[in-house]
Amino acid sequence: MYIILAWRNIWRNKRRSYITIGSIAFAVLLACFMRSMQLGSYERMIENAARFYTGYVQVHQKGYWDEKTIDNSFSFDSGLIDSISRTPGVQEVVPRVESFALASFEQKTKGCLVLGIDPELENRLTQYGEKLVEGAGITPEDKSILISEGLANYLKVSKGDSVVLMGQGYHGATAVGIYPVNGIIKFRSPAQNNQTIYLPLREAQWLYAAQNRLTTLALVIDKAKHVDRVVSQISEKIDPETMEVMGWKMLMPDLVQGIEIDNISGKLMTWILYTVIGFGMFGTFLMMTAERMYEFGVLISVGMKRIQLQVIIFLEMAMMSAIGVGIGVLITLPFLIYYHYHPIYFSGESAEAIEKFGFEAAYFFSLQPSIFYSQAWVILILAMILGLYPLIVLQRLKPVKAMREA
Amino acid sequence: MSIIKAENITKIYNHTVVPVHALNGVTLEIDRGEFTAIVGPSGCGKTTLLNILGGLDHPTSGSVELANTDITSLNDGQLIDFRLKNIGFVFQAYNLIPVLTTMENVEFIMLLQKRTKKDREARAMELLSQMGIAEKANQRPSQLSGGQQQRVAVARALASKPQFILADEPTANLDSKSTSSLLDIMADMNREEGATFVFSTHDQRVIEKARRVITLEDGRVVKDERK
Numbered sequence: 001m002y003i004i005l006a007w008r009n010i011w012r013n014k015r016r017s018y019i020t021i022g023s024i025a026f027a028v029l030l031a032c033f034m035r036s037m038q039l040g041s042y043e044r045m046i047e048n049a050a051r052f053y054t055g056y057v058q059v060h061q062k063g064y065w066d067e068k069t070i071d072n073s074f075s076f077d078s079g080l081i082d083s084i085s086r087t088p089g090v091q092e093v094v095p096r097v098e099s100f101a102l103a104s105f106e107q108k109t110k111g112c113l114v115l116g117i118d119p120e121l122e123n124r125l126t127q128y129g130e131k132l133v134e135g136a137g138i139t140p141e142d143k144s145i146l147i148s149e150g151l152a153n154y155l156k157v158s159k160g161d162s163v164v165l166m167g168q169g170y171h172g173a174t175a176v177g178i179y180p181v182n183g184i185i186k187f188r189s190p191a192q193n194n195q196t197i198y199l200p201l202r203e204a205q206w207l208y209a210a211q212n213r214l215t216t217l218a219l220v221i222d223k224a225k226h227v228d229r230v231v232s233q234i235s236e237k238i239d240p241e242t243m244e245v246m247g248w249k250m251l252m253p254d255l256v257q258g259i260e261i262d263n264i265s266g267k268l269m270t271w272i273l274y275t276v277i278g279f280g281m282f283g284t285f286l287m288m289t290a291e292r293m294y295e296f297g298v299l300i301s302v303g304m305k306r307i308q309l310q311v312i313i314f315l316e317m318a319m320m321s322a323i324g325v326g327i328g329v330l331i332t333l334p335f336l337i338y339y340h341y342h343p344i345y346f347s348g349e350s351a352e353a354i355e356k357f358g359f360e361a362a363y364f365f366s367l368q369p370s371i372f373y374s375q376a377w378v379i380l381i382l383a384m385i386l387g388l389y390p391l392i393v394l395q396r397l398k399p400v401k402a403m404r405e406a
Numbered sequence: 407m408s409i410i411k412a413e414n415i416t417k418i419y420n421h422t423v424v425p426v427h428a429l430n431g432v433t434l435e436i437d438r439g440e441f442t443a444i445v446g447p448s449g450c451g452k453t454t455l456l457n458i459l460g461g462l463d464h465p466t467s468g469s470v471e472l473a474n475t476d477i478t479s480l481n482d483g484q485l486i487d488f489r490l491k492n493i494g495f496v497f498q499a500y501n502l503i504p505v506l507t508t509m510e511n512v513e514f515i516m517l518l519q520k521r522t523k524k525d526r527e528a529r530a531m532e533l534l535s536q537m538g539i540a541e542k543a544n545q546r547p548s549q550l551s552g553g554q555q556q557r558v559a560v561a562r563a564l565a566s567k568p569q570f571i572l573a574d575e576p577t578a579n580l581d582s583k584s585t586s587s588l589l590d591i592m593a594d595m596n597r598e599e600g601a602t603f604v605f606s607t608h609d610q611r612v613i614e615k616a617r618r619v620i621t622l623e624d625g626r627v628v629k630d631e632r633k
Binding site for chain 2: 008011295301303399
């Protein structure tokens with residue numbers, strides 16, 4: 001009977017209920033959109049950085065990450081690699097030699113990141129093969145390079161042109177080499193796209209005079225959420241005095257901090273939105289209480305306990321909030337699914353401005369379930385807090401006064 | 407045998423600012439099964455007295471005993487419980503629950519008393535038949551006339567077989583035909599169910615029907631006549 005009464009009470013004043021439910025649904029829609037866009041962008045940044053560049057976990061010589069020089073490389077150790085490979089959750093161990101060089105072509109020179117890679121293993125991590133926009137990939141025996149599109153455009157090179165790489169090798173050796181461009185890769189991340197050169201691992205070791213040495217073991221793991229466990233298990237297998245293992249959050253603290261700061265501002269905006277909507281909901285609850293004082297007085301007069309009446313009012317508010325949240329989510333979901341698979345890309349000057357900061361010029365949308373259920377919980381909790389008002393009024397209500405003054 | 411005993415009741419409103427003496431030492435006794443009208447001009451204290459007799463309001467001083475229970479000593483929760491078990495109310499404005507059907511309105515008090523569905527439905531249908539509105543069982547209050555709504559309100563008041571029915575100006579919003587019909591029904595119920603009826607009214611038709619008329623003036627009982 002409580003549920004029937006509450007349900008029918010909601011529809012006593014249809015217009016008011018529609019407005020309340022509509023405002024809740026709209027708040028959920030806005031909040032879901034904002035959070036989805038924000039979390040989608042974070043996911044994309046993490047994916048670009050961790051999934052398609054660093055890997056979620058890396059193993060180096062101790063100190064390499066603080067001072068990324070070829071001097072902090074370590075000797076190739078098949079025993080270590082086998083041991084890491086057998087860690088549950090680790091799918092691939094991808095060896096790299098990473099260093100910096102100046103890349104020159106004709107009159108143009110630019111600093112770049114040189115990655116000496118095992119082409120097949122690297123492809124399993126970064127899937128660079130899918131990003132080839134011109135030319136072909138490289139093999140372990142090649143003496144050629146893959147160059148990122150932004151860098152190629154800057155240097156004005158195309159497939160077949162030869163690029164001179166010049167840098168500092170292991171223990172101060174001079175690193176100089178000339179390599180034909182075998183293919184051009186387009187990275188999603190502007191930062192990567194403007195400065196990356198892939199070189200076969202053996203050739204990179206030769207270039208940097210670091211034969212049989214590696215700077216990095218990047219790991220492909222089964223699920224991103226297993227990072228902490230994998231890091232912990234690998235840290236037990238390595239000598240902590242000479243080696244270090246790092247998860248993506250340690251590898252990219254700036255990214256993590258940037259996301260956290262941006263996330264706070266996003267949450268603040270969402271709370272401002274909720275506050276505005278909260279006032280609207282409170283207005284409804286206020287009216288709903290005021291216009292039914294007489295009825296409440298009558299119901300208590302005829303023997304209805306206050307707690308019974310409070311349960312009914314509580315159910316009314318919970319039902320209205322749940323309907324609003326449900327409608328909000330149902331309306332939002334198709335849009336978010338669409339935009340999740342079809343991100344909104346910028347073009348023109350605005351795109352260039354954003355890319356200058358190293359970000360992709362697009363809005364990406366997340367479909368994390370938490371986006372939906374957290375909004376639902378917030379709205380429901382908000383309704384419950386605001387709903388304390390009618391409950392307090394009912395607790396203090398004097399039936400005769402209520403009937404006389406209504 | 408007295409079922410309602412009011413002893414020297416006073417009720418003063420705004421006693422800290424400008425005191426308004428609504429009741430000035432009212433003492434009365436009403437026996438089981440009486441059909442009593444409390445009459446008097448507007449502002450004489452009829453509704454206040456009825457509210458105090460029904461445990462809806464507290465007297466400033468004096469005591470009220472209903473069926474040997476001193477209701478002035480009960481707390482809020484006990485009073486609600488007492489009203490639920492012992493008193494049926496009929497209000498001037500019917501005060502049916504607009505979102506419930508006629509049948510559900512009559513069942514409502516029994517529902518609060520946790521009676522079984524079968525029991526509730528049987529009693530509600532019996533009362534609606536006695537009131538001559540059984541065919542309206544599934545209609546909402548807004549679909550009924552004023553007279554029909556007040557009959558539902560009386561049925562609701564009687565549903566739990568209370569010892570007393572307190573009716574505050576029950577015919578004030580009814581036409582003469584509806585009033586006459588409602589009074590006949592209440593008189594029948596008084597005879598058949600044995601419920602004690604107390605009305606506050608200044609409707610001459612109710613006064614004529616009542617077997618006892620208590621007249622109030624300025625918060626005092628000035629006349630008490632039995633027919």
